[in-house]
Amino acid sequence: MKTSIATVCLAGTLEEKLQACARAGFDGIEIFEQDLVVSPSSPAEIKALADRLDLTLDLYQPFRDLEGVTEELFQANLHRLEAKFVLMQELGMDMILVPSNVATATIDDDAVVAEQLHRAAELAARYDMRIAYEALAWGTYVNTYWHSWELVQAANHPNLGVCLDSFHILSKNDDPSRILQIPGEKIFFVQLADAPELGMDLLPWSRHHRVFPGEGSFAMFEFMAYLAQAGYQGPLSLEIFNDVFRETNPNITAVDGLRSLRWVQQGARGLVPKDHPCRALLTPMPKVEPIEVIDHIEISTDAPDHCGALLGSLGFTFVGQHRRKTAQLFMCGEVKVVLSANRGDGTYIASVAVQVTNSTEALARAEALGATRVSRPVITDEARLDGVVGPSGMQVFFIDDDAAAWPEEFGLNAATPAVSAGSVRLDHLNVPEARDHFGASA
Numbered sequence: 001m002k003t004s005i006a007t008v009c010l011a012g013t014l015e016e017k018l019q020a021c022a023r024a025g026f027d028g029i030e031i032f033e034q035d036l037v038v039s040p041s042s043p044a045e046i047k048a049l050a051d052r053l054d055l056t057l058d059l060y061q062p063f064r065d066l067e068g069v070t071e072e073l074f075q076a077n078l079h080r081l082e083a084k085f086v087l088m089q090e091l092g093m094d095m096i097l098v099p100s101n102v103a104t105a106t107i108d109d110d111a112v113v114a115e116q117l118h119r120a121a122e123l124a125a126r127y128d129m130r131i132a133y134e135a136l137a138w139g140t141y142v143n144t145y146w147h148s149w150e151l152v153q154a155a156n157h158p159n160l161g162v163c164l165d166s167f168h169i170l171s172k173n174d175d176p177s178r179i180l181q182i183p184g185e186k187i188f189f190v191q192l193a194d195a196p197e198l199g200m201d202l203l204p205w206s207r208h209h210r211v212f213p214g215e216g217s218f219a220m221f222e223f224m225a226y227l228a229q230a231g232y233q234g235p236l237s238l239e240i241f242n243d244v245f246r247e248t249n250p251n252i253t254a255v256d257g258l259r260s261l262r263w264v265q266q267g268a269r270g271l272v273p274k275d276h277p278c279r280a281l282l283t284p285m286p287k288v289e290p291i292e293v294i295d296h297i298e299i300s301t302d303a304p305d306h307c308g309a310l311l312g313s314l315g316f317t318f319v320g321q322h323r324r325k326t327a328q329l330f331m332c333g334e335v336k337v338v339l340s341a342n343r344g345d346g347t348y349i350a351s352v353a354v355q356v357t358n359s360t361e362a363l364a365r366a367e368a369l370g371a372t373r374v375s376r377p378v379i380t381d382e383a384r385l386d387g388v389v390g391p392s393g394m395q396v397f398f399i400d401d402d403a404a405a406w407p408e409e410f411g412l413n414a415a416t417p418a419v420s421a422g423s424v425r426l427d428h429l430n431v432p433e434a435r436d437h438f439g440a441s442a
Contacts, residue, residue: 001281003261004058004237006030006191010250014039017250018049024254024370028056030191030237031091043090050092058235059132059189060088061097067116068105068141074116078123085127095130095188097163100139100148108141114154121157132163132188137172137202145169149182161188164227165239167195167206170218176226184231191239192264194218210240212260224268228278236261252391255370262368286364293355294426295399296336300350304328304341311337315424320411324379329410332424336407351387351395352429359386359398366396382409 003026010017014035021029029050039046050057063084066077084096098120107113117133124131135148142148148162164187169176179187194216195209213220224236238257245253265282272279301307308318308328316330316337327340340350356362363386367373371388374395378384383406387397399406 001233001265001283002027002056002235003258004028004030004056004235005254005257006032006059006061006237006239007035008032009238009240009242009245009257010253011246011248012250014046015041015049018046018053018055020250020254022053022055023251024258026055026254026258028058028235028237030059030061030097030239031057031093032061043087047090047092057091057093058237059095059097060084060091060093063096063098065101065104066098066120067113068101068107068109069116070106073104074119078120081120082123082127085124085129088129089127094128095132096124097132097134097189099134099136100142102136102138102140105140110151110154113142114151117151117155117160118157121155121160125157125159130159130161130188132161134163134165134191135168137168137206143168144172144174146174146178149186152186161186163187163189163191165191165193166213166218166220166223167191167193167210167239170223171195171202171205176219176223179223179226179230182230184233187227187230187232187234189234189237190227190232191237192220192224192261193238193240194220194260207241208243210242212238212240212257213264214260220264221267221271224264224282225271228268228272228282229276231278233281236265259370285368286361288362288365289357291354291356294429295353295355295397295404296338297349297353297426297429298327298338298340298351298395299347300340300342300345301347302342302344303347304339307339307347311339319407322410324382324409327410329407329412331412335424335426349394349429351397353385353387353397353399356398356400359400359403362386362398362400363388366398371396382406 005021005026007014007017007029010020017035018029063081069077088096121131133148133152135142135145137143142151145162145164152160152162162182164179192213193210194213195205195211195218197217198205198209238261262283262285266285269279269282269284299307311330316332319329319331321328327338330337330339363373366388374387374389383403385397385399385403385406387395389395
């Protein structure tokens with residue numbers, strides 16, 4: 001499915017945010033109004049930048065406090081709304097987000113609200129715009145997605161639909177299964193956000209602690225599966241209000257965000273019947289079996305003699321020197337450590353290799369999740385190890401049966417004397433990461 005992200009998710013200027021989204025691979029973005037207001041670029045210049053970056057401008061937001069008000073105030077709101085439509089024409093956009101009224105609603109009458117939404121949609125139609133109406137979890141009178149759908153039904157206008165936000169639905173433990181009763185074409189937009197269980201009020205929880213799908217406690221797979229089965233075919237967008245994200249390198253955040261959208265689609269595919277046509281819309285990822293065995297680790301050091309002696313004192317046996325590289329293999333039982341020399345860079349874990357059934361599929365999945373492939377030159381008689389580079393620079397390799405003969409490059413073969421079983425086993429690796437890289441590393 002098409003991917004999108006709200007600019008409020010990212011740090012930096014609007015221009016920097018667009019660049020980060022394009023580099024990450026998003027298809028489009030939502031423009032948060034404050035980002036445009038403080039940008040030195042004109043709407044036409046933002047449109048031109050998005051065109052150059054091959055990004056669609058999917059949603060302008062938010063237009064607050066439209067409905068449930070007196071006629072006098074509603075007329076003023078229509079005037080405000082028309083001004084937004086003129087601005088959106090300059091941006092080349094055709095959809096605006098209207099959250100349910102929080103600040104100025106005084107009329108708790110569905111007939112009045114539906115009539116006002118219809119008139120707003122009439123105005124939108126004159127500008128070839130569409131309105132996505134969203135129930136905020138703390139809305140004064142409209143605070144559930146089903147209520148917003150009932151109002152959209154009552155308003156009965158082709159330029160009016162609903163916006164479904166996973167936070168506003170799941171944070172209240174609302175039942176998302178009723179999404180199946182909403183026609184897909186009337187779900188104009190979808191915003192995805194997860195959140196950890198914090199036991200706090202909805203508003204501060206939403207404004208400061210949203211996270212990407214998969215990083216919180218919400219049932220995101222089920223939510224996504226209901227959307228797909230309802231027939232929704234629009235963008236999957238991220239709307240994450242998070243204090244840490246707003247201070248983090250936008251390039252890192254954008255990559256993490258796109259990864260989460262791919263993850264949630266794959267998870268939803270597992271819940272949708274295999275013969276359901278919506279499965280074709282959900283972007284799949286190659287499946288891999290759970291990884292249980294670390295094949296070997298590589299330690300890069302500027303003190304190879306000292307490190308070799310330390311490994312020996314731990315019970316490792318020197319197996320041999322690589323026939324082409326300045327690297328040595330040490331073993332203790334099934335634990336293998338490659339020691340490679342560097343010049344003045346200290347001692348650190350350069351790579352870890354894990355055993356997999358199919359290294360090609362493991363690599364494809366890692367790349368689908370945004371990892372960069374390792375490029376290590378090999379010659380004809382050397383094993384080619386598929387791998388990726390982690391955020392900190394540490395490399396991860398995937399070893400299947402075809403690559404399992406790599407120790408022969410160090411002289412290990414059937415004629416090599418047996419290596420002592422020893423008492424060492426590799427339990428886990430402790431890899432320090434910068435806070436910005438936690439999501440990507442995981």
